Amino acid sequence: MNTALTIAGSDSCGGAGIQADIKTMTANGVYAMSAITALTAQNTTGVSDIYEVSPEFLQAQLKAIFEDITPDAIKIGMVSSSDLIKTIAKSLKEYNGKNIVLDPVMVATSGAKLISDDAISTLKEYLIPLATVITPNIPEAEVLSNMEIHNEEEMIKAAAVISEKYDCAVLCKGGHSINDANDLLYRNGEYKWFYGKRINNPNTHGTGCTLSSAIASNLAKGRDLDTSVEKAKEYISGALSAMLDLGKGSGPMNHAFAIKCD
Template sequence: MKTALTIAGSDSSGGAGIQADLKSFAANGVFGMSVINSVTSQNTTGVFGVYDIPCDVVASQIDAVFKDIFPDAVKIGMVSSAEIISTIADRLKYYNTKNIVLDTVMVSTSGCKLLRDDAIDALTSVLFPIADIITPNLHEAQILCGFDIRSESDMVRAADVIYNKYNVTVLLKGGHLANTSNDLLYDGNETWFEAVRIDNPNTHGTGCTLSSAIAANLAKGMDIKTAVKSAKDYITGALSDMLDLGKGSGPLNHMYKFYPNKK
């Protein structure tokens, strides 16, 4: 069995972060492992606290995984401090890690800020250079490119700016546009992944789920385009399942293929 590691924050409600990643790994057929770099107090209505894990503990977790079960791919999610970012990059470079998927988590689905200002520079200067692909949503891409994104033509322009500025393949997610859920993969050339827009208000953890599915697919040997296409199909299915839990923006049913929601 192929293996994948998630390095991210813990979500106490189970819909995003480490918990979503491990479910996504399992649903996509790889053995999942985890390094927790922060603990969050959150649920479907918001994030109420972020508590960072000491850097030496983060490094120790990474070392323990790589010295025993070397991962075939790594997904990096929420990293809230520059110090933790530096620690992660140092250890991944030490092990010459391949297939790194970086989900550029800056705000939660509910709009809560998860990344401190000083960490944004560290994210782009330290983690971007070692990533094989980054997966910003439109809000995050606007921070990275410096202008508003209101259309698919804006997405192309933004992806081109980010790709050339940071020299990294970009999957720009279009789910926040008004009339489309199309995503753009940009590596100097455009590849669009189209999907029917699903009228589902429960989108907690969609970014985590998509990026971890991409990592799982890379671990299985898929090229980036095939990995993204398969992951896009997976998350579309999870949204279409229409699971409805919690009082706010609820989680997806990561295991919809095995345990479909009984409507």
């Protein structure tokens, strides 16, 4: 069985973070493992507390995983401190991590900054250059490219800047204000659009985690990047279309929509 590792924070309400990643990886047919960067107390209405693990404990988790069950692909989610980012980068180099999908969680879709400027600089220097593909939303792509994005042409320009600067593929996720659910994959001087349909579901908690995990799952199974992105978008559309409605805020998707139970 192919294997995938998620390096991310824990979401106590199960809609995002490692919980969403493990559900996604399982639903996409790979064996999921996790290295936890932080514990969060959160639900569909917001985050009330965060308890970050030490760099030493994160390193111990990664060592235990890589020295026993080597992952065929790795998804990295939100990592909020420079020391943890450096720890991850060191381990990926030491154990020759492959098929690395980095969701560079820095800026919320609302524009609110989620990690410090220092951590963003460390992410740029140590982790992004190791990635096979990164999956920024529009605000994150603006930070990484140092340019504003208002339309599809500027998405292409920003993705080109990021890809050439960090030598990785870039999946720039479209926003409703620009192009609905269409994502742009840029690599090696070429780009491709992946078109999606807007699903009128307000419960979108964990969509970024889910998409990046689904891409990693398909890479773990030996699929090429284009196919992995295409299948990941199909999966997330299915999870949204299931119209799960839980919680008082922006609720989670149904990651198990294709699993039939009596």
